[in-house]
Amino acid sequence: MSKIKSLKKKIFFALILLSITASAQTVRKYSNEFMNIGVDAAAFGMSNAVVASSDDVNSVYWNPAGLVHLEEKELSLMHASYFANIANYDYAGFAMPLDNESAVGFSIIRFGVDDILNTTQLIDDQGNIDYNRISLFSTADYGVTFSYARRLPLDGLNFGVNAKVIRRVIGDFASSWGFGLDAAIQFEKGDWKFGLMARDITTTFNAWSIDEEKFAEIQGAVEGQNQDLPETTEITIPKLQLGASRAFLFHHDFSLVTEVDLNFRFAETNDIISTSFTSIDPALGFEFGYIDMVFVRGGLGNFQNITQLDGSESVGFQPNIGVGFKYKGIQVDYALTDIGDQSAALYSNVFSVKLDWSIFR
Numbered sequence: 057m058s059k060i061k062s063l064k065k066k067i068f069f070a071l072i073l074l075s076i077t078a079s080a081q082t083v084r085k086y087s088n089e090f091m092n093i094g095v096d097a098a099a100f101g102m103s104n105a106v107v108a109s110s111d112d113v114n115s116v117y118w119n120p121a122g123l124v125h126l127e128e129k130e131l132s133l134m135h136a137s138y139f140a141n142i143a144n145y146d147y148a149g150f151a152m153p154l155d156n157e158s159a160v161g162f163s164i165i166r167f168g169v170d171d172i173l174n175t176t177q178l179i180d181d182q183g184n185i186d187y188n189r190i191s192l193f194s195t196a197d198y199g200v201t202f203s204y205a206r207r208l209p210l211d212g213l214n215f216g217v218n219a220k221v222i223r224r225v226i227g228d229f230a231s232s233w234g235f236g237l238d239a240a241i242q243f244e245k246g247d248w249k250f251g252l253m254a255r256d257i258t259t260t261f262n263a264w265s266i267d268e269e270k271f272a273e274i275q276g277a278v279e280g281q282n283q284d285l286p287e288t289t290e291i292t293i294p295k296l297q298l299g300a301s302r303a304f305l306f307h308h309d310f311s312l313v314t315e316v317d318l319n320f321r322f323a324e325t326n327d328i329i330s331t332s333f334t335s336i337d338p339a340l341g342f343e344f345g346y347i348d349m350v351f352v353r354g355g356l357g358n359f360q361n362i363t364q365l366d367g368s369e370s371v372g373f374q375p376n377i378g379v380g381f382k383y384k385g386i387q388v389d390y391a392l393t394d395i396g397d398q399s400a401a402l403y404s405n406v407f408s409v410k411l412d413w414s415i416f417r
Contacts, residue, residue: 087292088222088234088260090167090197094118095134095147097408100391101378102341103355105315107299108242108251113151113410116161116203119253120216121242123151123159123205128385134408143169145404151203152413161203168196172227193227201238212244222262229267236260236292247304253297260292296320311345317357328359328371341376351380353391378406385412 096114099106107119113130115122129152136145144167151161171192200223205216222234240253266288301315319337321327327335341355358374378391387410394404 087290088197088199088224088262090145091165091199091220091222091255092295093145093167095149095163095165095408096132096410097134097378097389097391097406098343098351098353098380098387100393100406101353101355101376101380101389102315102343103339103357103374103376105299105317105339105341105355105357106301107253107297107315107317108249108301109299109303109313109315110251113149113161115205115216116149116151116163116201116218117147119240119242119251120161120203120205120218120238121214121240121251123161123203123216124153124157124207124214126151126153126159128153129413131411131413132408133410134406136404136406138404143167147408156207158204158206160205161201163199163201163203165199165201166196168194170194170196193229195226196224198223198225214242216240216242220260222260224262230264232262232264232290234260234262234290234292247302249301249303251297251299251301255295255297256292257294259294262290262292264288264290293322295322309347311348313343313345315341317341326361326363328361330361349382351378351382351389353378353380385415386410387412 094100094104095117096106099110099114099118104118110118110122111125112122113126113132115125130150132147132149134145134147137143138145146166147163149161149163151159153159172194173190173192200221202219203216205214207214217240218238220234220236220238222236223232224234225231236256237258238253238255239257240251242252243250297317297319299315299317301313304312304314306312317339319327319339321335321337322333323335324330324332325335327337329336329338337357337359339355339357341353341357343351343353345351353376355376356373357376358372360372362370362372364370374394376391376393378389380387380389382388389408389410391406393406
């Protein structure tokens, strides 16, 4: 029975992925969404409110301008599972200073579902069920980012840019290549930090290649669906993140970092603040530290207007918590997202590790 349930889950999830991809239009509200999930368990613990305060290897994702604060080479690894461990989300990042004024970074993200059962040929031309006709395939999204950051002449002001390459694969059915750019700045004044991250500033363009022979095989698999070839181009519209952060130090041993971010999409969505021009989703986070070794984190984000089954509306939000431990250049972090299932967001346990090259000395 458990195997049958697992089979149903995988088939259902595969059909969702295929239908989402097949319905792609030239411009969509939600495109390359795997690149918007986030990275680093420390950031997840703060509900991803880190655009202004990010200052390590993970700035490659959150705000490349923060890379200028690196003093050593750093490596970051993260893993998370979604949909009852059906989907895996993995990230690796590396960054290093070039000199006192600039730094570079590299990262790769993979969001994938492996060993999906392809049952489109389960029934032969005579109407007989033949389990030998079942095959396996995987669907995976890859994002590769190259980053550069530099200090500007104005004291405390830094900028950074990302060049992104997107690769998306759905078995033998379809695949795409995409390209885009991000731009970011950070400004620091005393205990205050401000950040701006503009994603997909040129719009990220995905060009899809669809195997027409494979498409013909599944074209009539679901009556009334998948009858026409989908669009072969997809454009990701820009997004903007603004953040303000402040750090507090108590008796030299205790520290507190707080941040408030505003995430803008230039489309009407179900975000808590939404107009025909833009939608805004706020996020709040904090990190409490002891002797720069032990950290406790919390945050609220993903505020959404949710329509219930009876037609009424409510506001959903995502509370996150996290803990971290750092010792001699090794930092291990854990985050539990969407505590109590308060929102429609992805629930997960997130683990990450960060290594400072100083440990090899």
